[in-house]
Amino acid sequence: MSNYANLFSPGKIGSLYLKNRIVMGPIITRLASENGAITAEMTDYYSERALGGVGLIITEAMGVDYPLAFGQPYQVRIHDDRYMPAHAKFVERIHECGAKVFASLWHTGINRGLFEGEVPVGPSAIFNSNTGITSRELSVDEIRDIVEKFGQAARRAMICGYDGVSVHAAHGYLISSFVSRATNERNDQYGGSFENRIRFALEIISAVQSHTRKDFPVICRINGDDFQEKGVTIEESTKFAVELEKAGVAAIDVSAGVYSTMDKMIEPIQYSQGWKLYLSETIRKYLHIPVFGVGVIHDPEFADRAIGEGKADFLVLARELLCEPMWASKAMAGDQHYRKCICCNYCLQRGSNNLPVRCAINPLSGREQHVPKRADKTKHIAVVGAGPAGVTAAVIASKRGHKVDLFESESSIGGQLLLAGVPPQKDKICGFVDYLKKEIVLNKVNLHLNTVFSSSDAEKFDNVVLAVGASPKKMSIKGAELITTTAWDVLKSPEETYSGKNVIVIGAGSVGCETALFLESRGAESVAVVEILPRIASDLDGPSRIKIVEELENASVELFTSSKLEFVEGKNAAIFNVGNKSLLSIPCDLIVVAIGATSSRELAEQLFEKGIAVQLIGDAHSVGRIGEAVHSGFDAVASL
Template identity: 30%
Template sequence: MMKVFEKKRINGLELANSFVRSATAEGASLPNDEVSKHHTATLAALAKGGVGLIIAGSASVSPEGGAPGIAGIYADSQIEGHRRTTDAVHAGGGKIALQIFHNGKMTSKAATGLTVLAVSKDNDMGDDVKEMDAADFKRIGEAFVQATVRAKKAGYDAVQFHVAHGYFLHQVLSPMDNRRTDEYGGTLEKRIRFIAESIAATRKAVGPDYPLLLKISSEDFIEGGVTLEDALEATKQFVAAGIDAVETSSGLAGDIARLGINSFAKEAYNRKQAAYFKENLSVPVMLVGGLRSLDVAEIMLKDGVADFISLSRPLIAEPDLINRWKSGSTEKAFCKSCNGCFKPLMTGDAVVCSVKRALEKKNGTT
């Protein structure tokens, strides 16, 4: 049996294989940021398609941290919708985690109706943006804890903290965004503190056996951003605070999903960063970024680059990709790496494969 199809464990969670559906905002949430039927159906299809661990995308931990079309996990009234999703995934034989996040400055008052919170405020941000004070940090830290408690009640098998791509927790870590001079800014140690404290408080709230995951930009590729070395040092402290597995991405929102992944050489474009993390961490590492071929996925595990293979765009195009590969149909994923699938998110609509939809319309199958 290929290594990618062997069973794996994260903390006490047993998984059928090494394939992870990397968190992707599904879009099309209902009023009050509740989970839609589309969201549930999308994730249930991935479970039936053989994905070992499905990470549901980007649930906001607080109302001002959300965005149009993005589900929330900040109120008890939202638990029921999430429970429908976890029930559907478990009925399909899958396991599911929930990624939790806050947008920070990457939202607007027009989107949420609420004042935007920034780790550090620039002069050009306007009156709709507030620089966070100690009370804001305390409230948002507790929001991450309570979001995880709700996720556990809703039946999620794990939770993933989103410390990547320029969102709030990444803003806290980034020296470019965090120019504070108090206990949560300045040195790397201080920029790590809030996130580590939030993880530790969450671990205390949910107990030792509930898997806590981390997604982190291993480096930002911009001057003044997070470096590979700083990201690793931060991750070590997050692991010490209670993280059980780490997904290594890179870059900021808008440039994380590279175009034109049309050769083996272009696949797994975060492999060097993942290998560096795996060499220096005591917990499993998930590699995301441009995986399109079963052979490449297998090589990443055999060569010790990572422990898990994370996919997003290929599973938007082919929810049953993993079962297809396992059955012996090992052609590379259908995904053309055009990023057309993400365009509906700009208006809060559902994420779909634009190439596949165009073909279905042409063939009259929609």
């Protein structure tokens, strides 16, 4: 058993008693049906986290008005009585699995596109740079109608058995946009002064209370800081929280960020554990009700200490529980072997493409119904390559009862993860490598390091799975033959210094940008990035791109978009802008190529020529990111 007395002490929200201080936070899963009904897949997803030991689950955002509250299909609806039976069954299942559950009541407001042909609505007609659309200003009658719809949604939630509701007033959604001066330019009773700007929120709380019983807990999620010019600040959010407590709210859930500062809302890998807790700690000093804290929380020891130090009364975990549904139960048992979210935002990137939720490093997240069964017949399987795809395939195959030999030509497992963890603030990836190492041992996979697998070795096995990765693309540049290398070669030598060197990185995808930051951190005199496309880091999700652009600017890395490196002459390189047709000369001592990779297929071709069937996974099949590698490894052996 663990010694996390603070984390596992019972808690109370209004009249509701909770078994611990661990709260599952809302993440839109796209596991609902196209018309917004709760599905078996969605129920399984949430019940797995309930079985994992959390005290309270706050559901993903549930729209209170159709279609204006929604941004896309596959988002959960609670705006109509017809959805109540599925909600009631969902709540029953969560309760059966040992957790309490609150419905998150939400209206997307200005943060939506032209869904169902409707223009987004908000407090004012404001152009939203994230959607490219100007919202329509709500009339007073429409505001009152939405207030009532929040109340009716709460009534449905109560009847269906939810233990409470969370009113979503954060992240620039409709309620939040009324509170912020950046998006509220009204001059009536809902705009101008702070009291007027929070009126909409307080009226919603009152409506929710009027449609539910007196002991039904109502909590509110707010932003501690928008991190936006004219946005909500910690001073205003503290005042807002005080007024919400006066209105009878049972707890305050403190988050941060809006869509223009999305890296503060859904943090990419660079952010440290618990960085946002200063917001909940500040607000908590002024309240007499529980305060929830959020922000990249991975370790139970850290979480326990944060509660003990008064940073929050409850801690909200979202992506960590997506990644490791058994987090709470493992923490209680003192089990140190669990997945830690690497904040790669694979989950977010899928959701942005309207795909069902998945986790990069947990292939069963969102697929809880698809746990591989034990194989009917034991096979001897060779997995070649111990990167994330190969290790995943080897572990899953072993769990299914197969005898598995894992071959790796290098001295350590990890593959390209070892390179990905080198740039500044990417150490979470190294933690995932450590997790994979222990998985190999626990699942009794026979690991062969420093071993080259040949086509003749394949005849000893029933099945061969190739996870041999890829090789970096190279390019020839006139005059630069002796000073050109690849990003992979640079990252393979993390102790190398580049003091006094002027370096040009060709390619501004995520690898090129991260390599540029690494070079700057290792003492380069100057670093420039040249990209043929008009936009850098286009392969990254929104928050990750916002953060890496900020880091490049802070590091004074010079960016040349819509450009290509023509030639090198002496100590200077010629950069040609394909847009304005200009030619610029900049200092150059070293050129680092980061223009992608090519799948390694030599061994596959050799085996094919011998008539031996193989399965290609990871980059050997198709060059991608960690998530694609892990999932391809899982899929390859799930029914082998």
